[in-house]
Amino acid sequence: MPTPLRMKRINDRVREILSLTLLNKIEDPRLAGVNITDVRVDRELDFANVYVSAPEGREREREVIQALNHARGFLKFELANEIDLRVMPRLRFFWDPTPERADRIDTLLAQLRDENEQNAKNAEEAENQERDD
Numbered sequence: 001m002p003t004p005l006r007m008k009r010i011n012d013r014v015r016e017i018l019s020l021t022l023l024n025k026i027e028d029p030r031l032a033g034v035n036i037t038d039v040r041v042d043r044e045l046d047f048a049n050v051y052v053s054a055p056e057g058r059e060r061e062r063e064v065i066q067a068l069n070h071a072r073g074f075l076k077f078e079l080a081n082e083i084d085l086r087v088m089p090r091l092r093f094f095w096d097p098t099p100e101r102a103d104r105i106d107t108l109l110a111q112l113r114d115e116n117e118q119n120a121k122n123a124e125e126a127e128n129q130e131r132d133d
Contacts, residue, residue, distance in 0.1 A: 017078060050092065068093040
């Protein structure tokens, strides 16, 4: 079984190759703008769980996963050409909602910041008005 450091290097290398392949070699319009967010290969090298996202969000989840499943053989072939492993893991694709959650958190934080600025401005105006009275 590979050491944890070797597993990390395998995961990183698989992610890098898949990202470059999607960017440069696949011409499927359904995969335009798709990002590989993470790859986790199991210790036996049987499966590689590939987590993906797209800028448009969850509305494209189904079509992106279908397109990736359709291109699975080509992607595995590209991996086999670039990585020297005794066994090439089967690719499984999953949607990663993390970027969407991060956008939602950023939006909420911006709203809180705006509300705090507005409250501070209102408090300052009220204080100035009390001084004038």
